[in-house]
Amino acid sequence: MPRKKRDLYYNKAKQMGYRSRASFKLQYINEKYHLIKKGDVVVDLGAAPGGWLQVAKELSEGTVIGVDLQKIEPMEGVTTIKGDMTSPETQAKIFEKVDAVDTVICDAAPNLSGNWALDHARSIDLSRVALDVAARLLKPGGNFVVKVFQGDMFDDFLKDVKGRFSYATAYKSQASRSQSAEIYVIGKGFLTTALRKGAVVDVTVESLGNDGDGVAYVDDFVVFVKGGRPGQRLKVKIKDVKPSFAFGEIAKP
Numbered sequence: 001m002p003r004k005k006r007d008l009y010y011n012k013a014k015q016m017g018y019r020s021r022a023s024f025k026l027q028y029i030n031e032k033y034h035l036i037k038k039g040d041v042v043v044d045l046g047a048a049p050g051g052w053l054q055v056a057k058e059l060s061e062g063t064v065i066g067v068d069l070q071k072i073e074p075m076e077g078v079t080t081i082k083g084d085m086t087s088p089e090t091q092a093k094i095f096e097k098v099d100a101v102d103t104v105i106c107d108a109a110p111n112l113s114g115n116w117a118l119d120h121a122r123s124i125d126l127s128r129v130a131l132d133v134a135a136r137l138l139k140p141g142g143n144f145v146v147k148v149f150q151g152d153m154f155d156d157f158l159k160d161v162k163g164r165f166s167y168a169t170a171y172k173s174q175a176s177r178s179q180s181a182e183i184y185v186i187g188k189g190f191l192t193t194a195l196r197k198g199a200v201v202d203v204t205v206e207s208l209g210n211d212g213d214g215v216a217y218v219d220d221f222v223v224f225v226k227g228g229r230p231g232q233r234l235k236v237k238i239k240d241v242k243p244s245f246a247f248g249e250i251a252k253p
């Protein structure tokens with residue numbers, strides 16, 4: 001990052017009382033993607049020294065939990081856990097404190113070796129742990145952001161995030177160095193079902209919904225079937241998947 005830009009963010013962070021320049025990255029991300037709103041429960045993985053925690057607390061004013069290998073200096077209204085986010089012990093400590101989370105944020109970075117391929121692989125490993133923890137913590141419809149160092153495994157990782165959320169994309173922050181390998185992956189609308197758009201499933205229509213669509217279930221997940229009538233056994237093509245239900249159409253034989 002050019003010195004001038006680095007100094008600008010550093011000075012701005014200092015003036016505003018933020019613990020790190022990274023605070024602005026989360027602010028920019030939230031302005032664009034609205035991942036955290038008032039009242040949300042937020043878990044921050046790789047949170048030290050706490051710049052993202054400060055912004056998360058300002059945005060949610062609710063329960064915020066930060067986890068890091070390093071000690072996080074106490075912050076009013078924020079719970080901190082010192083531990084390795086990849087270890088089952090640390091994960092159990094998080095689950096003891098919260099079980100239905102609105103947003104999981106992860107700015108964790110591995111210790112850099114300078115070997116691009118190795119650093120990329122370690123970053124992907126951490127990001128996958130973050131995705132796994134998020135998938136166990138998030139409410140249906142919950143949100144996710146994770147930092148990744150770019151490299152050849154990035155596309156596969158983004159694809160996997162796309163498979164778990166209604167919407168996912170990659171975002172390069174204006175507060176990151178232009179040459180930096182770091183990029184953020186955003187996931188919005190956590191999906192609790194394996195059903196995906198385009199799938200064809202066999203269902204029995206159980207009842208009629210308020211809008212006159214048939215209501216069927218696939219593994220307890222509601223599918224609204226256009227034109228479906230109670231008692232019909234149908235092949236249904238999934239047209240759209242939302243966090244708590246899906247829409248389908250009767251498939252052409």
Ligand SMILES: C[S@@+](CC[C@H](N)C(=O)[O-])C[C@H]1O[C@@H](n2cnc3c(N)ncnc32)[C@H](O)[C@@H]1O
Pocket residue numbers: 019020022023045046047048049050051052053067068069070083084085086107108109110111126
């Ligand atoms: C870039 S810093 C995070 C900055 C933070 N978002 C902020 O705004 O202050 C990356 C953090 O990830 C943490 N980290 C790396 N690997 C970790 C792991 N396995 N478990 C927990 N924290 C980890 C590091 O200790 C470091 O504090």
